[in-house]
Amino acid sequence: MxxxxxxxxxxxxxxxxxxxxxxxxxxxxxxxxxxMYEHKQYPAWGQYVEVKGKKMHVYTKGTKGRTIVMLPGLGTAAPVLDYEPLLNELAKHNKVVVVEPFGYGWSDLTNEKRTVDNIVGELRSALQQAGIPGPYTLLSHSASGIYSVYYANKYPDEIEAIAGIDITLPQAVEYFKESVPGIPAYMSLIAPSGVARLVAYINPSDFLPKADKGTYSDENIKLTKMITAWKAYNKDVVNEANEMERNINATKEMTFPPNLPVIIFAPKIDKVTEDGKSNITFYEEQLKNVSTHQLIVLKGHHYLHWTHYKKIADDVNAFLSASPARPF
Missing domain, CATH: 1.20.5 (Single alpha-helices involved in coiled-coils or other helix-helix interfaces)
Structure with a gap:
C-alpha cells in the first residue's frame, strides 16, 4: 500500500x-x-557596420557643429531610444552619434571579452567603418565614464572634450572604499528564456524611462519594451558587469588630461560619508587639475537625461562653445 x-x-x-x-x-x-519577427518588422534606425565579424548599430543625427558620440550606461538595453530626447536637442547644433555596443540595442552579441580595451577598440572601429571622423566629444553616462577616460588617455588626438552624466570614474572605488558589484551568470538567461519579455510587458515601469508624459513617444516606449525583451541582462551585459573591477584596475592610474575640457552633470545626493565625502566632492577632486571644466548639480536620479535633457543640451552646447580649441 x-x-x-x-x-x-x-x-x-x-x-x-x-x-x-x-x-x-x-x-x-x-x-x-x-x-525574429520583430527584427524584420522593426529594423535599426541607423546603419550597421561590421566589427570583428559582427554587426554594430551606428545611429547619426545632425550634420553641423561638433561631433558628439553618446555612450550608454551599463545595461541600458536600447541606447538610441534611451538617449532620444537629449539626442534630438543636441542634434539641432551638432552631429550626434550613438554607437550601440555589442549586446545593446540593435547590435549583435559577441564572444569577445568585455575588457575596456576591447570595448573602446570596437567603438573606434565602428566610428571608422561608419565614416565618422574625429575629433569627438564623448558624452557618457554611468559606467561608460571608464571607457571615456581610457579613450582620452590612449587616443588623445581623437577626443576634444568629455561630457559626463553621473559617470563612473576609475578612482571612485578607492575614494569611497567600496567594492565593485557583479551580476550572477544565470541572469544572462533572462532574455533568451522569454522572462525579460514577460516582465517588460507585465511590469514595464522597471524598464521604461521615468520621465514626464510626452518626453518619450509611444513608438519609443513600444520599441524600448521590445528591445528589452531581446537584450535585458544578456551575456555581454553580464560579462561587462563582471569585468568592471578589472577594467577599473586597468584604468585607475588614468585621469582626465589637464587640457581636455570636461563637463559633468551630477545628481544632488544627500548621502555623505563620515569623513565628509560625497559624489560632489569626488567629482570636484577629479576635476581640480583640469584647466577647463564645469560641474553642474541637478535634482534627479541617476538617469538625469530622462528629465533634464533640455538643460543638459543647452549646457553642453554653451560649454563646448566657450571651451578653447585643443591643439591636435
Whole structure:
C-alpha cells in the first residue's frame, strides 16, 4: 500500500515537472519566434557596420557643429531610444552619434571579452567603418565614464572634450572604499528564456524611462519594451558587469588630461560619508587639475537625461562653445 502511494506521488511530481518544462519550452520557442519577427518588422534606425565579424548599430543625427558620440550606461538595453530626447536637442547644433555596443540595442552579441580595451577598440572601429571622423566629444553616462577616460588617455588626438552624466570614474572605488558589484551568470538567461519579455510587458515601469508624459513617444516606449525583451541582462551585459573591477584596475592610474575640457552633470545626493565625502566632492577632486571644466548639480536620479535633457543640451552646447580649441 505504501509502495503504491509512493509511486503515485512520484508520478504526480514527474507530471508537474514535465508540465513546467513544457511551459518553459513553449515560452522560449514563442520568444524566439517573436524576436525574429520583430527584427524584420522593426529594423535599426541607423546603419550597421561590421566589427570583428559582427554587426554594430551606428545611429547619426545632425550634420553641423561638433561631433558628439553618446555612450550608454551599463545595461541600458536600447541606447538610441534611451538617449532620444537629449539626442534630438543636441542634434539641432551638432552631429550626434550613438554607437550601440555589442549586446545593446540593435547590435549583435559577441564572444569577445568585455575588457575596456576591447570595448573602446570596437567603438573606434565602428566610428571608422561608419565614416565618422574625429575629433569627438564623448558624452557618457554611468559606467561608460571608464571607457571615456581610457579613450582620452590612449587616443588623445581623437577626443576634444568629455561630457559626463553621473559617470563612473576609475578612482571612485578607492575614494569611497567600496567594492565593485557583479551580476550572477544565470541572469544572462533572462532574455533568451522569454522572462525579460514577460516582465517588460507585465511590469514595464522597471524598464521604461521615468520621465514626464510626452518626453518619450509611444513608438519609443513600444520599441524600448521590445528591445528589452531581446537584450535585458544578456551575456555581454553580464560579462561587462563582471569585468568592471578589472577594467577599473586597468584604468585607475588614468585621469582626465589637464587640457581636455570636461563637463559633468551630477545628481544632488544627500548621502555623505563620515569623513565628509560625497559624489560632489569626488567629482570636484577629479576635476581640480583640469584647466577647463564645469560641474553642474541637478535634482534627479541617476538617469538625469530622462528629465533634464533640455538643460543638459543647452549646457553642453554653451560649454563646448566657450571651451578653447585643443591643439591636435
Amino acid at each position: 505504501k509502495t503504491k502511494k509512493k509511486f503515485k506521488l512520484l508520478k504526480i511530481i514527474r507530471n508537474i515537472m514535465l508540465f513546467v518544462v513544457a511551459v518553459l519550452l513553449i515560452v522560449m520557442s514563442g520568444n524566439g519566434i517573436m524576436t
